[in-house]
């Protein structure tokens with residue numbers, strides 16, 4: 549089969565690789581679409597994936613074309629979206645409900661062959677069947693949405709919160725859609741790139757600007773969400789949290805990124821600084837929210853490129869042009 553392969557640091561190609569075969573409790577999915585995200589860029593930079601080469605792609609959906617000997621829940625022809633998380637279920641974190649922090653953390657498309665390919669293998673437990681009205685290609689958005697749902701789980705948002713989101717890429721916009729539906733009093737968004745804010749305005753952001761200085765909220769925001777991973781944005785955001793408010797590190801920073809915190813203010817104003825990593829018991833709910841129209845796939849997916857153009861798709865994503873880019877095998 550044809551697959552995208554990150555061969556070594558900085559080098560992505562499309563190549564012929566062996567067809568996958570399912571284990572007893574696995575299925576083979578013919579991929580309809582696979583999304584690209586910052587994680588794929590980190591893998592390209594030599595981070596996250598323990599070893600290269602790897603077939604990337606952890607945001608995908610498709611049709612079941614083969615089932616393992618022990619699979620009774622799914623059959624050939626079923627359309628599914630795939631939760632990429634592979635937990636050991638044995639370590640202390642798994643056993644205390646923190647599976648996304650598993651000591652043997654693994655994921656399809658990060659540590660094992662992923663969905664940027666014609667076919668991918670997935671455990672039956674990771675597959676969510678798609679309802680009739682959901683287009684298979686669009687369901688590649690369920691994985692990033694499940695990360696946003698996890699972010700909201702961490703925030704424990706209360707009704708009437710004032711929310712500020714840094715970064716109007718796909719993840720920032722997904723946080724915006726969730727914030728609108730979780731009873732926020734206002735949702736503001738900042739991005740240095742003004743054209744990227746057009747989509748935020750289309751989706752009904754309360755106010756948007758290049759910097760929070762242009763937004764009139766000197767008292768700060770109850771929830772500040774970084775969806776950039778950028779040091780300058782994170783540093784600025786930490787200072788924008790209102791008293792008793794929460795800062796969520798949602799964007800993926802480089803390993804070496806450092807910012808300063810203000811311990812006196814954290815103490816004196818009861819500021820919470822927290823993070824959310826990937827997916828935790830949130831994929832099923834994301835699939836249900838998606839099926840109920842929590843976001844418009846035609847707004848969120850800006851580019852559908854052929855799998856052959858995977859390296860170019862990575863370049864386009866890295867340049868910040870467009871929103872969710874998916875490759876179509």
Ligand SMILES: [Zn+2]
Nearest residue numbers: 585587607692
């Ligand atoms: Zn992703």
Ligand SMILES: [Zn+2]
Nearest residue numbers: 636639642650
């Ligand atoms: Zn574990």
